[in-house]
Amino acid sequence: MDFIHILKERGFVHQFTDEEGLRALLKTPGQRAYVGYDLTGPSLHVGHLLPTMALRWFQKCGHQPVVLLGGGTTKIGDPSGKDTQRQMLTEEVIAANEASIATAFDRLLGGKEIRVNNADWLDQLNYIAMLREVAPHFSVNRMLTMDSVRLRLEREQPLSFLEFNYMILQAYDFVELHKRHNVRLQMGGSDQWGNIIQGVELNRRLGLKADVFGATMNLITTASGAKMGKTAAGAVWLNADMLKPYDYWQFWRNTEDADVGRFLKLFTELELPQIDALLAGNINEAKIALATEATALMHGAEEAAKAAQTAREIFAGSGVSENLPVLHVNKAELDAGIALYALVVQAGFAASNGEARRLIKGNGVKLNDAATTEEMRVSSADMTAEGYIKLSAGKKRHMLIKLAD
Numbered sequence: 001m002d003f004i005h006i007l008k009e010r011g012f013v014h015q016f017t018d019e020e021g022l023r024a025l026l027k028t029p030g031q032r033a034y035v036g037y038d039l040t041g042p043s044l045h046v047g048h049l050l051p052t053m054a055l056r057w058f059q060k061c062g063h064q065p066v067v068l069l070g071g072g073t074t075k076i077g078d079p080s081g082k083d084t085q086r087q088m089l090t091e092e093v094i095a096a097n098e099a100s101i102a103t104a105f106d107r108l109l110g111g112k113e114i115r116v117n118n119a120d121w122l123d124q125l126n127y128i129a130m131l132r133e134v135a136p137h138f139s140v141n142r143m144l145t146m147d148s149v150r151l152r153l154e155r156e157q158p159l160s161f162l163e164f165n166y167m168i169l170q171a172y173d174f175v176e177l178h179k180r181h182n183v184r185l186q187m188g189g190s191d192q193w194g195n196i197i198q199g200v201e202l203n204r205r206l207g208l209k210a211d212v213f214g215a216t217m218n219l220i221t222t223a224s225g226a227k228m229g230k231t232a233a234g235a236v237w238l239n240a241d242m243l244k245p246y247d248y249w250q251f252w253r254n255t256e257d258a259d260v261g262r263f264l265k266l267f268t269e270l271e272l273p274q275i276d277a278l279l280a281g282n283i284n285e286a287k288i289a290l291a292t293e294a295t296a297l298m299h300g301a302e303e304a305a306k307a308a309q310t311a312r313e314i315f316a317g318s319g320v321s322e323n324l325p326v327l328h329v330n331k332a333e334l335d336a337g338i339a340l341y342a343l344v345v346q347a348g349f350a351a352s353n354g355e356a357r358r359l360i361k362g363n364g365v366k367l368n369d370a371a372t373t374e375e376m377r378v379s380s381a382d383m384t385a386e387g388y389i390k391l392s393a394g395k396k397r398h399m400l401i402k403l404a405d
Contacts, residue, residue, distance in 0.1 A: 002026075003061040007215075009272065010265040012054055014190040017200050017214040025184060025213070026063070032114070033058050033185035034066035034177055036170065039074045040089070042100040043239035046251070047228060050217045050266060051187050052108050058187075065113040066183055067105055068173060069098055072122030076166050104238045107298055114181060121176045122169060130172075137205040138168055138198070146194035167195045174199030178208055190216045220266070223258035238298055244325045245299040247348070249307035250396055252291035260286050268293035314398060327391075328404040337377035340365065343401070349393035359393060366392040 003026055007013045016022055025031055035051040037044065044052070055065040074094050089097075098117065105113060143149060146167060152159045174196075177183035186196050196214035203212045220228035236251050237243040243251075255263055260283060264275045270293060278286040288308060296304035310324060327347050329338065341356035344365055350356035359365055360374045367382060368390050378401070382389045389401035 001057075001061045003058055003063065006057050006061070007054065011262060012050065012217050012266065014216040014218045015193065017197065018211070021211055022185065022213040022215070025211075026061070029062040031063045031185065032066050032181060032183045033063065033187055034068050034183050035187050036068040036070055036073070036118075036173065037101065038070035038077075039094045039097040039101070040077075042097050043237040043242045044101050044104045045235040045237050047220075047235070048104075049238070050220060051189065052104070053267065054187050054215075054217060055113070056108055059109060059112070065109055066177065066181060067109070067113045067115045068177065069101075069115065069117045071095075071098060071117040071119030073118055073166060073169055073173070076162050076169065100239065103240075104298070107300075116177070116181070118169075118173050118176070122172075133206075134168060134172055134202065137202055138171075143167060147191065148194065167198055170195045171198040171202040174212065175203055175206060175208070178203055178210070178212055182210075183212075184210060185213045185215060187215045187217065190219050192216060223256045240299060240303075243348075245295055245303040246307045246310055246325050247397075248298065249291045249295045249304065249311070252294045253287050253311065254396055255287055255290060257283050260290060264290050264293075268297070311396075324390075324398050324400050326388075326400045326402050328402055331380075331403050334378070334383075334401075334403065335380050337379040340367070340372055340376040340378055341374065343378050343391060344393065347391055347393075347399045347401075349391075349397055349399075364394055366390075 004013075004016075004019065004023055033055065035055055037048065055067070059065045071094055074089060074097075077088075102115075105111065105115065143164070144153070148167065149159060149164065174183070174186050186199055188196060193214075193216050196216065200212055200214050222228060236248065238248075240248075252263070252267075261275065261279050264270060264278065264286070265272070268275075268290065270278075270289070278289050288311075292304045292308050295307055314324070327343075329346075341350075341353050341360060344350050344356035344359060345353060349365070350359055356365075357374055360372055363371065365372050367376070367378065368384065369392065378389060378391075384390075387402060390398060391401055392398045
């Protein structure tokens with residue numbers, strides 16, 4: 001399969017550093033491309049999905065994906081798209097995050113990728129020696145024009161010298177990956193274009209013999225302009241222990257009509273004629289196909305089918321399914337009564353008490369399918385004969401409240 005052709009026809013591509021040169025390189029199977037992931041959280045989220053899907057297609061086209069884990073660069077923090085410096089994480093937290101996010105790569109890349117950590121070389125750098133080798137190839141004038149720096153300065157928001165070093169270290173990563181693993185292509189979001197260019201140029205200026213290339217993916221926003229993967233309750237996580245497969249399925253099922261075709265191309269592996277046929281039919285059936293295919297890629301076909309069945313049971317039957325997500329609460333706590341807004345937050349339907357209150361005031365929350373008020377407390381008296389309380393936010397988010405064992 002032609003990797004570049006696939007990226008273009010499915011809508012991934014923003015730009016290449018040298019498309020024709022890359023096209024010539026990829027005629028030889030077994031080439032290596034990498035995407036970098038900083039270890040700032042215990043799970044990847046949907047925002048990481050696009051470049052990871054690109055790696056998956058790269059693999060399907062007969063090449064070798066490389067996952068670069070930013071054990072070193074996480075200690076600095078990428079300033080791209082940030083108004084303030086990221087929270088400094090301890091070595092222990094970074095190591096725990098590294099172990100936790102492996103689930104996503106095991107699923108999406110089958111665990112067959114080359115997985116490396118840039119702490120292996122960044123932690124060993126001799127600062128003076130590194131400055132002498134690398135720093136002469138970076139112009140501060142040019143670095144100041146990079147979006148990650150320029151936008152922060154234009155808004156008169158502080159940029160630490162620590163963060164200013166990030167693009168140098170990311171460029172150096174490409175050099176090390178080229179030397180150690182013969183990686184010839186770096187991919188990332190379009191916000192990483194400046195950093196990727198620096199890596200391509202640093203390889204050339206340090207005299208490495210083979211050409212290297214960069215490719216960026218379009219940053220995804222919804223048709224309404226919202227950032228992809230953000231909901232009222234926060235990020236859409238890829239790890240099942242942070243977002244249940246049913247909720248992941250529901251995220252895709254709730255896609256805006258105008259985005260369904262685009263997301264089917266980007267986040268599933270359905271053939272384009274299949275996608276065209278879905279779009280020519282009922283839009284809700286196309287959304288269900290999107291949700292089921294995307295969930296199957298991340299959580300497996302069984303979980304995807306279970307989520308789809310749960311949705312059918314809720315909306316076509318009694319309004320309850322045994323496969324709905326469950327929130328377990330302590331009996332003593334429920335006997336005493338829990339503020340409804342607090343329960344909404346615990347269920348993950350809102351990110352804060354204030355947001356939960358607004359949702360309730362807007363008639364967006366139901367308890368056992370009945371209307372609620374902000375002042376309500378939820379208690380054991382609300383438990384049904386079947387041993388649960390059904391909590392709903394809108395028409396598509398539901399959770400069963402049950403007693404902890």
